[in-house]
Amino acid sequence: MIQFKNIIxxxxxxxxxxxxxxxxxxxxxxxxxxxxxxxxxxxxxxLVGLLYPDSGEIWxxxxxxxxxxxxxxxxxxxxxxxxxxHSTLFDSMTCAENVALPLRKHKxxxxxxxxxxxxxxxxxxxxxxxxxxxxxxxxxxxxxxxAIARALTVDPTYVLFDEPTTSLDPVSARRVDVLIRELxxxxxxTSIVVSHxxxxxxxxxxxxxxxxxxxxxxxxxxxxxxxxxxxxxxxFITGRATGPxxx
Amino acid sequence: xxxxxAPGPESQRHSxxxxxxxxxxxxxxxxxxxxxxxxxxxxxxLYSVFVRTLYYVARGKREKGALARQMYEMGNRSVFFxxxxxxxxxxxxxxxxxxxxxxxxxxxTLLGATYLELLVRDFAASLGALMLATRVGAGIxxxxxxxxxxxxxxxxxxxxxxxxxxxxxxxxxxxxxxTMVLVIWAGTIAFVAGxxxxxxxxxxxxxxxFNHQLVDFGDLAxxxxxxxxYGAAIPIVSGYCGLSTFGGSEGVGWATTRAVxxxxxxxxxxxxxxxxxxxxxxxx
Ligand SMILES: Nc1ncnc2c1ncn2[C@@H]1O[C@H](COP(=O)(O)OP(=O)(O)OP(=O)(O)O)[C@@H](O)[C@H]1O
Ligand SMILES: [Mg+2]
Numbered sequence: 001m002i003q004f005k006n007i008i009x010x011x012x013x014x015x016x017x018x019x020x021x022x023x024x025x026x027x028x029x030x031x032x033x034x035x036x037x038x039x040x041x042x043x044x045x046x047l048v049g050l051l052y053p054d055s056g057e058i059w060x061x062x063x064x065x066x067x068x069x070x071x072x073x074x075x076x077x078x079x080x081x082x083x084x085x086h087s088t089l090f091d092s093m094t095c096a097e098n099v100a101l102p103l104r105k106h107k108x109x110x111x112x113x114x115x116x117x118x119x120x121x122x123x124x125x126x127x128x129x130x131x132x133x134x135x136x137x138x139x140x141x142x143x144x145x146x147a148i149a150r151a152l153t154v155d156p157t158y159v160l161f162d163e164p165t166t167s168l169d170p171v172s173a174r175r176v177d178v179l180i181r182e183l184x185x186x187x188x189x190t191s192i193v194v195s196h197x198x199x200x201x202x203x204x205x206x207x208x209x210x211x212x213x214x215x216x217x218x219x220x221x222x223x224x225x226x227x228x229x230x231x232x233x234x235x236f237i238t239g240r241a242t243g244p245x246x247x
Numbered sequence: 248x249x250x251x252x253a254p255g256p257e258s259q260r261h262s263x264x265x266x267x268x269x270x271x272x273x274x275x276x277x278x279x280x281x282x283x284x285x286x287x288x289x290x291x292x293l294y295s296v297f298v299r300t301l302y303y304v305a306r307g308k309r310e311k312g313a314l315a316r317q318m319y320e321m322g323n324r325s326v327f328f329x330x331x332x333x334x335x336x337x338x339x340x341x342x343x344x345x346x347x348x349x350x351x352x353x354x355x356t357l358l359g360a361t362y363l364e365l366l367v368r369d370f371a372a373s374l375g376a377l378m379l380a381t382r383v384g385a386g387i388x389x390x391x392x393x394x395x396x397x398x399x400x401x402x403x404x405x406x407x408x409x410x411x412x413x414x415x416x417x418x419x420x421x422x423x424x425x426t427m428v429l430v431i432w433a434g435t436i437a438f439v440a441g442x443x444x445x446x447x448x449x450x451x452x453x454x455x456x457f458n459h460q461l462v463d464f465g466d467l468a469x470x471x472x473x474x475x476x477y478g479a480a481i482p483i484v485s486g487y488c489g490l491s492t493f494g495g496s497e498g499v500g501w502a503t504t505r506a507v508x509x510x511x512x513x514x515x516x517x518x519x520x521x522x523x524x525x526x527x528x529x530x531x
Pocket of ligand 1: 011016034035036037038039040041042043085
């Protein structure tokens with residue numbers, strides 16, 4: 001169970017998150033949606049100590065973690081893996097080495113054992129033939145798959161996906177959806193997915209929260225979102241160009 | 248200031264607040280104070296990077312191949328540049344010294360010996376390190392800075408790999424070794440270039456020029472201490488500049504410039520203190 005309580009975060013004079021609160025139930029597929037620049041990436045980085053809130057609390061399985069230092073964040077980062085928005089693989093390492101790194105650091109595996117397991121993990125995302133290639137040689141979609149494999153290697157209980165289907169072709173995108181759904185249904189993994197992809201949202205989301213101008217605009221199930229009278233939400237989920245929605 | 252030194256809630260609370268309008272509305276005194284605080288915070292973070300690097304070096308776990316690759320890159324990237332600049336500097340120094348000597352005492356017998364002492368005690372290490380600061384320092388800052396802006400540093404932290412351990416430590420060790428090697432090499436080039444200049448410009452025989460009677464243990468100790476200190480300072484200062492990058496590719500440009508300026512400054516300050524200590528401990 002993850003709880004964000006009254007999170008406020010500013011960068012200089014600019015307040016990005018103004019009092020954001022919501023709960024993520026365990027085992028669910030939880031979507032965070034909202035316009036570009038609203039602070040979705042900023043929000044999920046708070047959960048793993050890559051950013052710290054100006055005020056507010058973050059509870060993870062009964063622990064308040066928003067004031068943890070780097071050492072205390074270690075176990076949190078093992079429990080909550082993250083797939084970054086731009087994949088962010090390490091350019092100087094092969095794909096297999098990228099996937100092996102969390103195994104070596106989080107689980108203290110030897111290089112050889114980690115690389116062997118990394119190859120297996122790459123097979124799951126159908127990237128085994130690129131195991132010895134360097135990320136800059138690959139396309140965006142391929143890098144994203146490797147990044148997903150890297151995040152899943154340490155068998156996290158929570159996975160934060162930052163726009164996992166952006167820059168993927170439709171088939172790969174739906175495969176990622178299936179993967180996320182299966183992680184939840186078969187392994188009980190909780191996924192927090194930041195996404196603009198309406199197809200993903202309305203096919204796999206258990207719960208959705210929408211951020212709008214630094215605040216939570218609406219949270220609920222897919223049906224709640226489809227049936228809401230709120231014009232702003234309606235415009236966003238139907239993708240119309242005109243309406244009450246302001247950036 | 249950013250939170251490179253000890254990422255944590257306290258250090259981040261005030262991060263980014265000074266980015267856009269650094270010392271807005273502070274007045275002259277306030278601005279001076281803010282700059283001083285910035286400098287102190289920067290110094291503390293720099294110190295912390297240094298201490299943590301030493302900690303990881305002492306702990307002794309090595310990434311296989313990382314050290315060798317860094318050494319190769321540093322050496323390869325700098326050896327030509329360093330040879331050329333130090334060769335020319337050597338020629339200019341000896342030529343100028345020869346001209347001065349001609350005016351005062353038209354005797355060149357000790358030209359080579361004094362030049363060698365000067366090289367060993369100071370010039371080889373200091374000039375060589377200043378060259379390396381532009382080359383190696385800029386490279387380190389640019390590489391780490393672009394890893395910051397592309398979130399690779401965040402990804403490292405997510406993988407439980409401390410950027411200091413993973414990125415700074417191999418560069419630190421490689422730089423200490425390679426600075427030593429490159430400075431000795433560059434010093435040799437500068438000396439040989441000087442010898443030929445003296446031979447062609449002032450007819451000083453090479454046997455006369457190649458004279459090491461003035462170089463004693465003190466000169467060697469001071470010279471090697473400088474190599475060690477500069478070799479350590481370059482990756483720490485430029486790595487710190489890289490890690491504190493913010494704001495896109497423009498930020499990487501800033502970090503690189505800052506790295507070159509600050510490493511050069513560090514080298515000159517270290518030179519002052521080590522030379523001072525050297526004259527106290529090994530007078531003459
Ligand atoms: N380190 C930072 N320093 C200053 N401002 C930042 C920083 N990180 C994010 N911001 C600002 O915070 C705001 C929210 O950024 P964020 O990346 O969370 O948006 P997002 O909702 O993920 O958008 P997108 O869908 O485009 O990824 C942006 O306006 C951005 O400029
Ligand atoms: Mg984002």
